Amino acid sequence: MEQQKLRVGIIGAGFWTGLIHIPALQASKNAEIVAISRRNSELLEKIKNGTGVQSAYTDWREMIENEQLDAVIVATTHASHAEPTIAALKKGIHVLVEKPIASTSKDAWAMAAAQRESGKILMVSYQSRYHPVYQTVKRALDAGTIGTVRQVQATCSQNIGAFLSATPQEELEELMKGLGQPEWFKNAGIVPGDWRSNPEEMGGGMFADTGSHFTDLALWFAGSQAKTVIAFSEPPENPQEAYLSVQIRMTNGTLISLSSNTITPGNMFAAKNNFRILGDLGTLSCDGERILVERVRDREDLPVEGQIVTSVQAFLSAILDGGINLTPADEAARVVEVTEAAYISVKEGRTVQLRN
Numbered sequence: 001m002e003q004q005k006l007r008v009g010i011i012g013a014g015f016w017t018g019l020i021h022i023p024a025l026q027a028s029k030n031a032e033i034v035a036i037s038r039r040n041s042e043l044l045e046k047i048k049n050g051t052g053v054q055s056a057y058t059d060w061r062e063m064i065e066n067e068q069l070d071a072v073i074v075a076t077t078h079a080s081h082a083e084p085t086i087a088a089l090k091k092g093i094h095v096l097v098e099k100p101i102a103s104t105s106k107d108a109w110a111m112a113a114a115q116r117e118s119g120k121i122l123m124v125s126y127q128s129r130y131h132p133v134y135q136t137v138k139r140a141l142d143a144g145t146i147g148t149v150r151q152v153q154a155t156c157s158q159n160i161g162a163f164l165s166a167t168p169q170e171e172l173e174e175l176m177k178g179l180g181q182p183e184w185f186k187n188a189g190i191v192p193g194d195w196r197s198n199p200e201e202m203g204g205g206m207f208a209d210t211g212s213h214f215t216d217l218a219l220w221f222a223g224s225q226a227k228t229v230i231a232f233s234e235p236p237e238n239p240q241e242a243y244l245s246v247q248i249r250m251t252n253g254t255l256i257s258l259s260s261n262t263i264t265p266g267n268m269f270a271a272k273n274n275f276r277i278l279g280d281l282g283t284l285s286c287d288g289e290r291i292l293v294e295r296v297r298d299r300e301d302l303p304v305e306g307q308i309v310t311s312v313q314a315f316l317s318a319i320l321d322g323g324i325n326l327t328p329a330d331e332a333a334r335v336v337e338v339t340e341a342a343y344i345s346v347k348e349g350r351t352v353q354l355r356n
Contacts, residue, residue: 006031009069011060011084012076013038013047024312035067060084069093077201082107089118096315098125100212101332103203108333115329121318123325124332125311126216132306137286147281152222155259155274156214205240206262208339214273216335224252229341230351246342
């Protein structure tokens with residue numbers, strides 16, 4: 001007997017959803033998109049026609065009330081992740097929510113609590129944890145390849161000008177086309193004055209957005225919880241930081257150093273993460289492709305094992321096959337705690353102690 005497909009709804013059909021999540025769901029044999037929601041009715045109709053999805057709503061509340069959904073993807077602005085996520089969980093619907101899980105730690109922990117109460121899956125789209133390069137790094141650290149981890153140094157560099165300035169629409173569309181944007185999504189993705197230029201919707205600057213990927217990985221590699229945070233920043237002309245340096249002490253004593261730069265020349269999607277992890281028996285360096293281990297008398301390149309798994313694939317596997325959720329709500333909430341603490345430290349010029 002053929003397995004019935006999961007009925008999936010999308011809350012927030014923005015550019016990343018159109019570029020990544022919708023194609024992934026359309027390629028799946030185990031799921032189907034039965035409903036989508038987006039506040040802009042004109043763009044919603046365009047996406048509905050392009051995808052062939054039968055039901056479209058400008059209010060996600062009506063969608064989860066009217067449709068028989070097994071799962072939803074929440075890809076709204078960061079500040080509006082919590083309400084639809086909690087509402088869906090309360091209705092017994094599994095949720096894949098975009099990163100960061102929320103714009104405040106209060107919302108993040110409320111979402112984690114809702115997941116525990118519901119017993120449903122709440123996965124956060126930190127897809128780097130499913131990437132074979134970073135999984136190889138994690139396995140090497142857990143196996144003691146460089147001994148006990150003492151320090152994690154990480155840098156994230158990218159250019160986000162298209163989000164922060166009035167970039168002409170034709171330039172944005174040319175960029176999106178180069179990334180493989182479906183033709184039906186033209187003029188429905190990034191728009192001039194994108195919400196990412198608003199710190200209230202973002203929960204900060206790009207350190208809170210794409211920067212949360214490398215914050216999440218750093219915490220994952222350190223294998224503990226953040227205890228103390230101090231940060232320094234040089235604000236640019238726009239309301240978001242251009243440079244940010246964050247120092248973290250973990251409860252296990254490991255030290256983390258994060259450096260974020262958002263004005264690197266080049267494509268805004270060409271973000272570059274670099275990690276250097278120091279242990280008492282050696283160091284491990286990773287640029288997202290190569291993994292180099294150096295010890296006193298030898299050095300070696302670690303072979304990368306595994307295949308790339310998308311967030312949608314991991315989400316569907318967790319629901320249907322009992323696959324491991326590598327990006328649970330509580331760990332994602334700790335990323336938001338660090339992010340909040342960093343911005344507080346910059347604003348108030350002090351060290352911030354986190355409650356564990």
